[in-house]
Amino acid sequence: MPPERPLRFPAPHLDEYRLDFARERRAAAGRLLEHRVRRVARGLRSRRPHARLDAVRALRHLAFLREPLLRVVAAIGCEYLRRPPADADEPVRAAVQHLVADCCRTRPASPVLLDLTGATLLDLDLAGCVIRDLHCPGARFLGRTDLSYAEVTGTTDLGGARFTGDAVFSDVRLRGDARFTGAVFAAAANFSRAHFAGAARFDGVTFTGPGAWFHRARFAAAVDFRGATPLERADFAGVEFNGDHGDRFAAAVVHAVDSALATQLARLTSTDHAVQGEALAALNRIGIAHPRCRGAVVSAICAHLRRTTDRRAVAVLRDHLHFATPDGFWSDIDLDLSGGTFTDLDLSGVGVNRFHAAGATFTGHTRLDHLDADTLDLRGAVFHGTASLVQVIAEETADLSDTAFHGPADLSRLSVLGPATFARATFAAGAEADEVFLAEGADLTGAVNPPAGLITAAGRPGT
Structure with missing residues (x-):
């Protein structure tokens, strides 16, 4: 019998065959790597902290082999962080947080989704990260939380979250709707130069720390601060709004600040030394955050001094009327x-x-x-x-x-x-x-x- 002739394809079909073959090889390699990632991730279920740390190191090695693996590893890390913290788990959780942040910090073509619903996070650092969606409703942020210069291309949900340490959102870019409804900021909250491209909801937010700063923040859509307390602790100097949202918001802030000012002025006349101290501290915060109220604050403190000798009141005056403190100097x-x-x-x-x-x-x-x-x-x-x-x-x-x-x-x-x-x-x-x-x-x-x-x-x- 004559020998079989080898199959011959026209040149265009041969190119398509080669491309299909290459795609199949890449897909097979990707599936193999993803399978390896999921096998390694089983180590995170170990009861031994050292075994869990080894699993985190292996995941870090695999995550950066291919871009699609970044999303897989980030999802595994988020799943681990959503679990209740175990004994001797702090080093492992810190390593997982760093791994998740690095997956977002590489700025992949398709950003990573982070689902940290109800998670407990310690000193979370997402500065400079690019994230598709950030879902953290009910999460507890312990220590310092840093999202400065981060970018969220989708939605941001921090409703009901609690921040026990400083929360830094300076220069953040939130391109979708942002929800902070019911969040509690127990320390300083810094939103300076933050850009909110979508609707921003801060309704029911509680600022119990020294203050909240929104210097030169930009709100391109609707903004809602209804029920935020105490709003007089927030500083909105240089904030930019789109359309008539700014007028409505400014009116709400003025009303809230004036109400708080009247409340603290009344409390300053109390005969209780502790209540007087609380009122002085609150008036000091109002004066710092809202320059238009400084004259009323100083007048109230002077009236208080004319009634009683209170060195705390004198200290407030010296702190803001002394030339040696140019950053905090109150003029006129x-x-x-x-x-x-x-x-x-x-x-x-x-x-x-x-x-x-x-x-x-x-x-x-x-x-x-x-x-x-x-x-x-x-x-x-x-x-x-x-x-x-x-x-x-x-x-x-x-x-x-x-x-x-x-x-x-x-x-x-x-x-x-x-x-x-x-x-x-x-x-x-x-x-x-x-x-x-x-x-x-x-x-x-x-x-x-x-x-x-x-x-x-x-x-x-x-x-």
């Missing part, structure tokens, strides 16, 4: 301490528009050194102890008429750039007044025992 503030009684008051280095202390009584050591004010009003004030007003600057006027210094006083390097009056002022124990500058002179009519330096400056204005 009036300080009214008129008629109050103060012991060992220290407001040195404070900068305000107007400093009013007419009729106030100061005992102990009073320090107003380096005070900078447009208007200085100490009419009828009484200083029973030492008074230090070194290098005080009054940009416009200074009125110390009828002021009584019963103890030593130091007015060295006092500068008044406008009219000044010391009429009927009393310096019973003498005073230092070196290098005093009075741009328009001063009225010393009826002054008792004024220091020589003050007399010289008053008679030689502008020198």
